[in-house]
Amino acid sequence: MSRRPMNAIGRSAWRRDGVAKVTGAETYASDVVLPRMWHARVLRSPYAHARIESIDTSGAEALGAVCLTFADVPKVKYNERIVSTPPYLYRDRYVLADKARHVGEAIAAVAAPTEALAERALRALKVEYEVLEPLVEPARAMRPGAEPIHATVRLADAEVPIEGNIAVARTIELGDVGAGFAEAAVVLEREYVTSRIYHAQMETKSVVCRPEPDGGITVWPTTQSIHNTRQLLGEIYGLPLHKVNVKRVAIGGTFGSSIQMNSVIPICVGLALKARRPVKLVTTREEDLYDHVRYQTTIGLRLGVTRDGRLTAGHMRVLADIGGHNIQAYPLLSVMAGWWASLYRLPAMKYEGRAVYTNKTPSCAMQGFGNPQVSFAVESLMDELAEALAMDPIEFKLRNYVGLGGTFWGQGPSVQSIIRSDGAPELLRVGAEKIGWSARPAAGSATGRYRRGVGMARGFHTSSAGAPKPGEVIDYTGALVKINEDGSVDVVHAMMDHGGGTLDAIAKIVAEELGVPADRVGISPVDTRTTVYDVVTHATRGVYAGGAAAQRAARRAKAILLDYATRVLGIEADALVIEPDAALGQGVIHCPAVPDKRITVGALAKLCQTNSWGSIAAVESLRPVHCPPAFVTYFVEVEVDTETGAVTTTRAAIGSDCGTVVNPDLARGQLEGGLSKGAGYALYEDARWDAESGELLSRGFWIDSKVPAMSESPPLAGLETFFATTWEPTGPFGAKGIGEAATNPCAAAYANALANALGIRFRELPITPEKILAALQAAR
């Protein structure tokens, strides 16, 4: 692969689905309408913890509704996120619950000709519960003798018991931790508490299912993975996969909330099969608020460092509150260890993670999957250590960070690779210049009512879950590239685009590889029947893995094309090149040494068709064998009103090392979006539960999760994004990922900026005016 000038990659253009999205023509799952379609509603538990004694559906049926209860659904325990390999899949749920484990748990469902009628039928269902002690807080759930939220779960082929409501635990120890701490001149130990925040994706989870005459089903879901949805539906409903067709439709944001097959999907399928007609299920915001949150964690962190600023040892203890179901606690504990191990070199480290079931909304991945939590703790403590050593935090971090040649744990201990591109120093240098780092005030030196401070934090996310040997995580993808009879190109790829521009990037990669103009590459509408497997759009793997598979397929299609060109032009394929010709709107195949021998891709493709030579298409699969870190660095400046505790973001400089920047404008959008979500995590957002009832204190109001609006984003003049000039040798055209990295260190940057402004460290998220004021009053 060479670093030749590129024609498609690195250029901004209207996104392919852009016109559809600005004209209202784009189809999301909630927009799908089918003939004879009925509407579904789900009955949700009002209790945090309860046994279901009985369900009487007669009233609903009298209204003409079709009802679904535990008795109707297959007794197949499943785990909704089949990204882990089977030995690490903890299966603990059925399509409808055998027991209510959180407020909002799906107990039964109805379908009727209209949603209004379905709602009436829902209210005619009579459920008797035996209410159990709500174990809303982890401490209560772990208390000896507490009622088990799950007595057993299914792991591989066995039912395994759950003790003390601990869903999983994981300990990792490397090196001699005791000796490491003994060598340290300074040891600091702190506890960090992160919040449960709501993904707040704009589209509530939705699905439409149509039973087919052949006994199969077609499904239009909100999901990050059409293939995993298909496999799970096949498994649960005992359908052969060729009869389960899952369509890709646009998704109105997800941020991890649809990494799993959403629980409403199999419910809708069950109803459609029973009603023998299409059924649509669009959740309300009230329901969605009870459906998913980011993992809440308490992190105890101890780090030792020598006088000259070398880390000697670390000890991290994590307690993750996972809610009522174990969607991915095992990988969470693994990746959190990995993020920590990959931030800074630790000659000795001990990691102890535990994940506890509680009677709350189940947690799932949310942008960064454990990384924002770890980064908040580590980047805060590193800042504090630098202060203790009287070192510049940038210098201290550069001395210890894991960079070029280091080992990166992209997905816990089983997914490791060697770092081959490293923009971290560049990001720190450029960001420091942009924010005026050297001119920032000494911590706590500001006076007056309004005080400004500058904070910095760095981090990364993995690009894919690729590794030299298959581990606990599946990362597998594939693509079909075909060249049409006019020289345009179809890319058939199962990957989802959550809005970040993954599919546009893939189209550009294909255009670049083939040498055709980017606007002649189309992304085909797809479903699971017409695509090869892709695991899921997550782990910032869209461009790095999905793009690489498409590139591989394009390369093979190109080889086929050039073979035919040899036939026509009489020139060896190796001597031919394809270059885009803007005037022709075509790729042109030619031999630089023999200028008169040329043919457009379209003319050649047409010849292939009319002469029946064969189609120009290739399908390729790919398992990435590396997982390069996409580094990111945040510098933020805040202003605090010390009378009210109100914080405003006055400036921010966010740098990303995503290797080659494939979509420049969309990459900037990823960083700006990362800031907004990161600021929400740092300052505003928190989903709070009543400790007794297990209800959300927000009581249906989305506003109470305090998603930042336009007024919270910093002024345009104060907002800078920039990119490192790196090239990832293992990535398509030097690219790696960006998406999740874009938010990971943000909360820590805010905490550090506040420490700089006020001389006070905040270790619990969100850092609200209430907490700031209380801390200021305590300090006075």
Add this chain to the structure above:
Amino acid sequence: MRRMIRIRVNGEWRELSVAGNALLLNVLREDEGLTGTKYGCGIGECGACTVRIDGEPVLSCLTLAVAVDGCEVQTVEGLAVDGRLDPLQEAMLDTAAVQCGFCTPGMLMTARALLDETPAPSEQDVRDHMKGNLCRCTGYASIVRAVLEAANRDGGPEMAPKPPALGAPRRSRGAPRTP
């Protein structure tokens, strides 16, 4: 109670039979097939359902259909005229202000209303006007840029005026552009 109402949707008079409790959002999406207008929360908090009624940005999730009898309703589908995008739509694409796109229709309606009323808004005007439209993807900066950019284009003297849209609310000027 069902009642006949007449509303002018994107320039076309429509006669509809609606129930007393029918919400404009659902009438537009289900009866009129205009699914560009989105449900995000149903209670006024997100702005995804914003449409224009007699030019004003209004939440269709909190509007009874019977209460807009006789009104002019514009949805995102009514922004482009004869297949030509509104300068605001183009600016949204030019600045990559569209990611998942679920907030986009509501954003466009609020922003168009702003520009029609305040052709040269300041950045602060844009933020004040649009804080009721949530977007979880973009972090808003690109949307602010798009609105400011569209304001420039709307007023640009080099632009030829658009043909007046049939019955559409007061519209801005702009020339077609290709990506």
Add this chain to the structure above:
Amino acid sequence: MLTFTNSHLLLGELDYVEPASVDEACALLAEHAGEARLLAGGTDLLVQLKLERAEARCLIGMRRLPELRRITGEDGLVLGAAATIRSIARSALVRGRYAALQEACEAFSTLQVMVMGTVGGNVCNASPAADTVPALLAFDARAGLRGRHGERAVPLDELFVGPGRTVLHADEMLESLRLAPVSAGTGSAFLKLGRVAADIAKVSVAVRLDREGEHIRDCRVALGAVAPTPVRSGEAERALRGQAPSAALVQDAARAAADEIRPITDVRSTAAYRRHAAGVLVQDAIRRAWARAGGREIR
């Protein structure tokens, strides 16, 4: 026990009527005895119906009552009950002279809600956090009520009984709000703290000062979201009245207000924070109002 509501829809049959006069509206209210509700902008009522915190069989629309949307300047300021928040924020009669009211309207969380929501709805919904109410209290607003049996005027601070409750009879509606005239020496300000900009208040304060030379001749200090209803702080007003403002005086007034209120801890904030922040906002609002009244900078 929690009910999962369905904000996709309005459940339940609804009748919708548009009376042509206020009298007709009152008659309809009486006729439907408790089952009819006035629908202004619907930004409170429809939310409450959707979240099943209110019930109604009949909604009475006010579109055919244009006189209720009027804003006039006779003998003070008269706001028709159905005047939208946005129309008040942009009214030339309001700007400058009733600065606190304008600021309160502009502090509304979103443009769409300002376009739809009305001052009458804001008042009659009787939320302790209603933004216009502290400002209206600062201008001694009187609520003009009309029912089947005639009209009455109620001082706004006597209108509220508790959260969501007013003294309105079942057949009564709010017609107008009459604000006291202001003089050249009047200055006012409204300040609000939310969790994010697009939010209802966790604390709000409105202050009106009438300046006479270096002294405060008369004043109002009103607060929102710190008690079961929006409240005036009599103690703060007493502290200020007749005095020449100084830093110490402003602090005393703020302390008096903070001591007088009864804030609670809820999902939006804590009682302690509200008490402190209320004091801060009172000070800030006094300083602004005084400057607007033409007073010299307070030291």
